[in-house]
Amino acid sequence: MLYPVGFKPEDFSKPIIGIASTWSNVTPCNMHIDKLARESELGANAAGGKAIIFNTITVSDGISMGTEGMKYSLVSREVIADSIETVVGAEGMDGFVAIGGCDKNMPGALMAIARLNRPAVFVYGGTILPGCITGDPQSRKLDVVSVFEAVGQHAAGKINDQELFAVESCAIPGPGSCGGMYTANTMASAIEALGLSLPNSSAQNAISPAKLDDCRRAGACVVEMLRTGLRPLDILSKQAFENAITVVIALGGSTNAVLHLLAIAHSAKVTLALDDFTRIGKRVPVLADLKPSGKHLMSELVAIGGIRPLMKTLLDAGLLQGDALTVTGETMAESLRDVKAYPAGQTIIRPFDQPIKKDSHLVILRGNLALEGAVAKISGKEGLKFSGQAIVFESEEQALKAILNGTVKKGHVIVIRSEGPKGGPGMREMLSPTSAIMGKGLGKEVALITDGRFSGGSHGFVVGHVTPEAYVGGAIALVKNGDSITIDAVQRVLTLGVSVVELKRRRKAWKKPAPRYTRGVLAKYAAHVTSASLGAVTDADLKL
DSSP, X not given: OOGXXXXXXXXXXXXXXXXXXXXXXXXXXXXXXXXXXXHHHHHHHHTTOEEEEEXXXXXXXXXXXXXXXXXXXXXXXXXXXXXXXXXXXXXXOSEEEEEEOSTTHHHHHHHHHHHHOSSEEEXXXXXXXXXXXXSOTTTOOBOHHHHHHHHHHHHXXXXXXXXXXXXXXXXXXXXXXXXXXXXXXXXXXXXXHHTOSOTTTTSSBSSSXXXXXXXXXXXXXXHHHHHHTOOHHHHOOHHHHHHHHHHHHHHTOOTHHHHHHHHHHHHHTOOOOHHHHHHHHXXXXXXXXXTTTXXXXXXXXXXXXXXXXXXXXXXXXXXXXXXXXXXXXXXXXXXXXXXXXXXXXXXXXXXXXXXXXXXXXXXXXXXXXXXXXEEEEOOSTTOSEEEEEEEEXXXXXXXXXXXXXXXXXXXXXXXXXXXSTTTTTSOOBOHHHHXXXXXXXXXXXXXXXXXXXXXXXXXXXXXXXXXXXXXGXXXXXXXXXXOEEEEETTTTXXXXXXXXXXXXHHHHHOOOOOOSOSSHHHHHHHHHOOOGGGTSOSSTTOOO
């Protein structure tokens, strides 16, 4: 069976190294990964292994955003993890490289790495370069979120059809993941901080000699891990997860990191909870002035040295745990020992005495509206407290229509419910509504809460992952139009201004809705998925 796929007699005495490729023309994030997989194959073979490339799926969040298709996005994380585990396990591979370039295939690959616990290295496909209208990249730095916000500007009459088309047609210039500190770049940075990718893998342009070299070295690294006996669960300690949280906060990363790190920790059998994000967030500042709430793109951070100088700064300040291991066999402190500081005069990464925010932008809220927790993304630019009247929608589409047609007004707290892991199902990202809010100039005038989640490109006064979700009878299911809602990022509370007696009355009248899907992958997912506060994993209750 293996001779026709390229094996020679001598190859049967070598370790078999899988190369899990997420190549697809479904999305620009992954369109180049076939070439990267071949580079990892070369690296593994040159180091004495025998590589076999195989594929897994990916879906495009950016394309499915705002549609029914987005319900499959978080589901794909589980499918990817299951499929990598299946191939590596079935083929008896000794170790593997996993290459990801979009939001869900990165945590999916890490979940498989943790489950299998065979020598493995993750390679990030790299960030996209900025788009521009005039031909000068410095004249206007466009990315995918520019398009979503332009839709809101168009609805508000701020730009015309031709201007919208100009943004739409130029925002995505080629291969690579979305260009700000959105979910892809956030998770790539988190994975490097976990120690499961090579130094600087998270901060390279998708099309660059550095990325090709990263792939070759990753293939060789897996062979070396086999030689030394180093395994992923030696690396994925509680210290490693705390380092990942620290780096995500300092970079101003996506709320999705909360969901994904919880899920990866579950696969690694490491105890991680929402309260860990609060504990670490009290002492770690936001230092990176990156989109969506900031000015700069990931490609600009790459140009000044990536995330390594920031990590060295965090280590020197006692905020990063240097004893954590990495795939190179070095500790984090050893890995960062010779890293040089950022160039003088750069404005992307702030010094500690001039932070964007003195503590975390990822704020875990609790209260009568979120008994098990919710995740807010509060940069501080939109304020730290918001009170307003609820305007309730049973789906993202209903809310988006109301934002664009002017139904949503200053002082509203938009409530989008029935979008949780079970209720959606699939916990859709709300980039379309949040971008429309920003595009219409309502970023400081309205807030939005949901039992769904947000794209890393979302910003404004937004709260997601509200748990328990509406489908299982969480308090968000009981909210009515006109109810008072308060979001307090200082006290970390999410409060529905309705009496206990009235809530009991509403709960008694509430009826659980029928499932939206009764067969297929969405129905299976809804039947098995846990709460967002536990990472929305699907294997937590299996009896082994």
